[in-house]
Amino acid sequence: MAGTRRRTLRDIAETLNLSVNTVSRALSGKSGIGKETRALVRAEAERIGYVPNSLARSLVLGSSMTLGLVITNPSNPFYAQLISSIELRARAQGYSLLLGVTEESADNEARAVESLLRSSVSGCIVVPVQAGDEHWRRLGAVGVPTVLLNRDLPELGYRFVGTDNELGGYRATSHAISCGARSIVVLEEDLPITTIANRIAGFRRAMAEAGRPVPRGSVISVPTRRSEQAALPWQPEQAYQVSRRMLRRAKLPDAVVVGNDYFALGLYRALAEHGLKVPDDMMVIGFGDYPFSGFLSPPLTTVRLPAEEIGNIAVDLLLEEIAGGGSARPLKQLIAPTLVRRQSTAAVLRTPAAVRRTAR
Template sequence: MRMAGARRHTLRDIAATLNLSVNTVSRALSGKDGIGEETRARVRAEAERVGYVPNSMARSLVLGSAMTFGLVITNPSNPFYAQLISTIELRARAQGYSLLLTVTEESEEHEMRAAESLLRSSVSGSIVVPVQAGADAWRRLGSVGVPTVLINRDLPDLGYRFVGTDNELGGHRAAAHAIARGARSIVVLEEDLPITTIDHRIAGFRRAMAEAGLPVPRGSIMRVPTRRHEHVALPWQPQQAYQVARRMLRRSRLPDAVVVGNDYFALGLYRALEEHGLKVPDDMMVIGFGDHPFSAFLSPPLTTVRLPADEIGTIAVDLLLEEIAGGRNARPLKQLIAPTLVERGSTLRA
């Protein structure tokens, strides 16, 4: 099996191995007339052996001139991914590459289609946010020599280059900040998706609580149903967080602070607290995740964890260029970039 970073085989390679013309190889693989069955069988056998993938840009493959990156993300309405797209596109363009964007909407089926689309389009390499429902789609790209860099979520079994946010550190910093401000009980409102970014944030929260000698009782982690699986434009609905927050506020003992998995959830939480006659931060501190553009304009402005989208996007393109060039420098295989805690009014008690 050819892994990412290996040179992709072309029609010209097959022709040279079999001592045939490129035209003969092309006609044999496309099923056109005028090619003997023995020759056709030899060509197909060699194509299968080297993992050749026919596609609509065969000319680019033969000439070695494909100058396109594939970028696969889960949802472009996520401000983090929107910034990633912009950074990656600008960085790629500066190197002479165009960008082919595909969205999976957290669907394994869409992910498989995205991988096949990249193969057919003869991309020079790919940058991928995986769904994490399996690795087959991206293993397929590696097996035919398409360099692939993973971002935000890793698939460790593949051994591909990876760069993402240190979400465990982000979760830890959010909880530790609340504890430093006097919180002794904290509730986390998180998405209901089975992905590592969420798992790592929760692990960081638990570590901060343990270091402070504070308990994490049952009910401290509340899951917010997202609408990603319904494939709507915005995966996070403040309404869903609002409903979960209302359930939390019916408890006899309320937490000192709430950490939300993304800033959109804070919108719903703020509304629920206001209706309940509670003030942020005097009655309850709120800490977000993402530092979305509206966060500084809430009342009070939201303390939140800023994600390093620009740095991740820049590093991802540089790593992919290294893979395409056939070499790797001294950078580690896996890179986690630290997020930044942005302190604002939602945790600044008088």
Template sequence: MVEARRPTLRDIAAALGLSINTVSRALGDKDSVSAATRSAVQAEAARIGYVPNSLARSLVLGSAMTLGLVITNPSNPFYAQLISSIELRVRAQGYSLLLLVTDESVENEKRATDALLRSAVDGAVVVPVQADWDHWRRVRDSGIPMVFVNRDVPELDCDMVGVDNERGGYEATSHLISGGARKLLVLEEDLPITTTADRVAGFRRAMADAGLEVSAATVRAVPTKRYESLALPWQPEEAYRFASSLLAEGDRPDGIVTGNDYFALGLLRVLAELGLAVPGDVAVTGYGDHPYAGYLQTPLTTVRLPAAEVGTTAVDLLLRRIREGSGGRPRKTLIRPELVVRASSATG
């Protein structure tokens, strides 16, 4: 059996009677090559199935033309959309993308940083786990530019692009208050990450602005299976079980802000089983505007996240750092989310 051989520049040159250097310049769209020659070279390359050697190209350019993307949980709808927007932007700029998934594990994240250093990527877009950052310091000190997305690591003083989650939590809470709710609580997941903390901070600020009290019982952390199976998204059943027990205690709120639409889904089922009207007895908001949110029996008021804008902004900032160097102050960009009002909080 004869092993297939990868087509080379030499094969194109021999077929057209050109030098290898001319073929290389033609495929690189150099001005020193005539349009006719460039067309002939490109046609022959397509005919024989020539694919440029990216390693050789990186040696010539002094660049791997590859960006890293380190993500925590691609099953999260926000991150799925983020990945798509980043890949499109990266490809449009002539780069390849190296995707590494950590599943919220520090050990997986350390392996991801090792992969980035071995691959000699030109830069990296990173959603950090936030439990440790010495390995990210090593990447930064190696000279690889990084942009953190959605979660910051202030200790490293790097660029960051994310959603203004404090604003999102504030607007969802203020909306319920403006509709007449006075006894509110928030259901959040119990992972120690800044996105959760920021949403809760927004809730607290809205309550304070309205002169409403926030007690220890007002902010409730829903035990999440994501500690056990981090490759999964949030589970409605977690909020369902938690809210069933909580609301059975009797002292019921008239407004509930949830930290994600999955929790809202579980909560809505509990309220229906208890015979409580939404929004007549309890108004509810979600967070994320997942595809099902507008198609529930009681369509869900929620906060729509600008995932695509976050992704493209992060890539553009990273490429600017690659071109211009790492000098200058780190840029922190927060993009405002959008409150989408539907029937679960409507008052009229």
């Protein structure tokens, strides 16, 4: 309502006949305040509609109490979970979040850094585009602590936390082999980033350890819409088209490991159109464990990513950097993903897929 004055700590203090300092300590959860006094202060703050003045607080503390978060694609379910966990963890420590989206563009990344600098953020959590590190060096040069998330830039020497994607690719492939697959194909997005390269490395390691050959064409790139506009959601269409071409091969794989669960949707449709069943004719393993994955028919075996744990660790690392006390934690932390076993890899009596298709 026009003319309404913003309520202050002094209003609460005068009503309860307390000092402003006591009211402030009660609302911020500081020690030395009795339970009864704390309850009275909070009740009065709620009654009058008191809202903390974050600008005044930042002036007192010498900090904006704002963390920057820069990611590539918020429509990616993994990053959506990360945003949620980071925001909750930061809020619990009294920080707000300033979000920037790069869409895999170095130009957008540069603009995000300019915005962070203008906003005087206390620190920053970043999923880098991996097209250079000059933007992030600027933050370090002016004393803004930065933690890298999921994609590393080793030359910077910044703290890093992310999924162990190499282990994820290894576990997915090893599981397919344990279920009887001899030939395995990988469908992966066509972006030159370490997360994809690491998953493929895990696939190759598992195949080598099992003595399985990796013929040319075993890793198939899916040309997704992210090459044009990375902020759009993943679409199954590109994986569907690539899968249709793969299914024209004379020799089909026993299993396919896909780089994300959306690709599994496209593969499922292509297999159904070719009269092939999962897992009888071809096993499918996803990556991500998105909300729909357990509701596919059959439910999808997939690699679950530790989004919440990574987000929490990233905030804790950043706050330790901001406090300037250092950290006993390793400079680089990789968090293991979890293989979620479902019916898309149920062990069956396996005959080469090409033979099964011809027998129909």
